[in-house]
Amino acid sequence: MLNADHIRKDFPILSRQVNGKPLVYFDNAATSQTPQQVIDVIVDYYSNYNANIHRGVHTLSQEATDKYEAARNTIQKHFNAKHNYEIILTAGTTESINLVAQGFTSLLKEGDEIIVSALEHHSNIVPWQMLCERTGAVLKVIPMNLEGELIMEAYNALLSDRTKLVFVNHISNALGTINPIEYIIEKAHAVGAAVLIDGAQSCPHIKPDVQALDVDFYVASAHKMCGPTGVGLLYGKEEWLNKLPPYQGGGEMIDQVSFEKTTYAGLPHKFEAGTPNICGGIAFGAAVDYMNAIGFEAIATYENELLAYGTQRLLEIEGLKIYGTSANKTSVISFNLEGIHPYDVGTLLDKMGIAVRTGHHCTQPIMDFFKIPGTVRASFSFYNTKAEIDALVEGVKKAKMMLS
Numbered sequence: 001m002l003n004a005d006h007i008r009k010d011f012p013i014l015s016r017q018v019n020g021k022p023l024v025y026f027d028n029a030a031t032s033q034t035p036q037q038v039i040d041v042i043v044d045y046y047s048n049y050n051a052n053i054h055r056g057v058h059t060l061s062q063e064a065t066d067k068y069e070a071a072r073n074t075i076q077k078h079f080n081a082k083h084n085y086e087i088i089l090t091a092g093t094t095e096s097i098n099l100v101a102q103g104f105t106s107l108l109k110e111g112d113e114i115i116v117s118a119l120e121h122h123s124n125i126v127p128w129q130m131l132c133e134r135t136g137a138v139l140k141v142i143p144m145n146l147e148g149e150l151i152m153e154a155y156n157a158l159l160s161d162r163t164k165l166v167f168v169n170h171i172s173n174a175l176g177t178i179n180p181i182e183y184i185i186e187k188a189h190a191v192g193a194a195v196l197i198d199g200a201q202s203c204p205h206i207k208p209d210v211q212a213l214d215v216d217f218y219v220a221s222a223h224k225m226c227g228p229t230g231v232g233l234l235y236g237k238e239e240w241l242n243k244l245p246p247y248q249g250g251g252e253m254i255d256q257v258s259f260e261k262t263t264y265a266g267l268p269h270k271f272e273a274g275t276p277n278i279c280g281g282i283a284f285g286a287a288v289d290y291m292n293a294i295g296f297e298a299i300a301t302y303e304n305e306l307l308a309y310g311t312q313r314l315l316e317i318e319g320l321k322i323y324g325t326s327a328n329k330t331s332v333i334s335f336n337l338e339g340i341h342p343y344d345v346g347t348l349l350d351k352m353g354i355a356v357r358t359g360h361h362c363t364q365p366i367m368d369f370f371k372i373p374g375t376v377r378a379s380f381s382f383y384n385t386k387a388e389i390d391a392l393v394e395g396v397k398k399a400k401m402m403l404s
C-alpha cells in the first residue's frame, strides 16, 4: 500500500507555500514534480562528470557516456523494447512525433490516409496536417461520444487499404480517457497500417509493454513522469526505424562524411544528431527507477482511489459538471461551474495556493465538441492526498460563492 504522506517527503517543492497557503499541486497532467532522488542525479552530473559523450577518450567523457547509455538501458527495460537501440532519446513527445511525421514524408503518396483521434493534443494534430500538406495524404479523425470515448465503430469504418498510419494518445490529457489501444493497434495492423501511440499522459500511470502491444512507435516525455523537462523518448520497432530517414543532420548521426557523400550512423545515433540532453537523459533513467521503486500497480490503485474520491466530492457542488466521464479513465477531472468562466475559478484557486490548469489544454477540438471555452482541470498524482482534494472542494465552493 502506497503511503503518500511518506512519499511527499521526497518532493521538496511540495512543502512550499503559495500566496501564504500550503501548495496543493493539481497540475500533474501538464508536468509532474521532481523527487530529491532525481534532483540529486542532476546535481551529481554537473558537479562531478559533466562532459560530452561518445567522443572523448578522457575519463569524464567515458563516465558520462556510460551513465547515458545505462539510462537508455533502464528506459528500454521499463518499456520492454527488444533492443536498446530502438530507444531514441529526444527532446520530448513533441519532437518524437515530429521526427516520425517528418520521416513518413518519403513513405506516403497522394491519396494515402492517416487516422488520428478527436481526443488529440495540438502537438499531435499539427505535425500530421503538415505531413498531409507535404504528401497529399488525407487526415481522417476518429470521433468521440459524450463520455469522451473514441467510437470504435467509426474507427473501423475509417480503416481501409489506404490507411498508412494511425495515431492516437494512450490517455487524453484533457479528459483522462484511457483509449483501447490494443484494439486500435490490432485493427490498424489488419489493414497494414503502422501505429504511433502518444504515451505522454499514460507513462505516469501505466507501465507500457511495447512488445506485448506490438506497437510500431511509442513516444513520451520525462517531465510528466518525475523527470526533467527537455527530454523524452521515441520507441520504434527496428524495422520501422531503419525505414525512416534521419531527422536532423549533424554530429553524432554520421558514419563517414565527405563533400561527395555522407553515410549515416546506425541506430540509435542516426536519430540523435548533435550533443543530446546528457544530464536530462541520465535523470530520465533515475526518474524511471524512482517510479518503479514505488511500483506502478500501487500508483494506479492509489490514484484510482483519489479519482473516485475527487469525483464524488466535486459532484457534491451544485452546478458543477465534469467533462470526460468514461469508466475507463485516469486521475484527471475536467470540470466547469455553471455560468462561470474556468479562468476565473483557476485564478481564485491560485490565491488559495491550489494549482490547477484552466483553458483548452491544447485540445481546442475537444472544447469545441462540448461547446465550452475550456475547463478547470485538476490532475492527481501518487503524491497527492485526499486532504488536498478536500482543500480543492472547499476552494471551488468559495470561488462559486464569490463569482455567482
Ligand SMILES: *Cc1c(COP(=O)(O)O)cnc(C)c1O
Residues within 6 Å of the ligand: 029, 030, 092, 093, 094, 095, 121, 123, 124, 169, 171, 172, 173, 198, 200, 201, 221, 232
Ligand atoms: C504533454 C503532452 C504532449 C506534449 O508533450 P511535450 O513534453 O510538451 O512535448 C503530447 N501529448 C500529450 C497527450 C500530452 O499530455
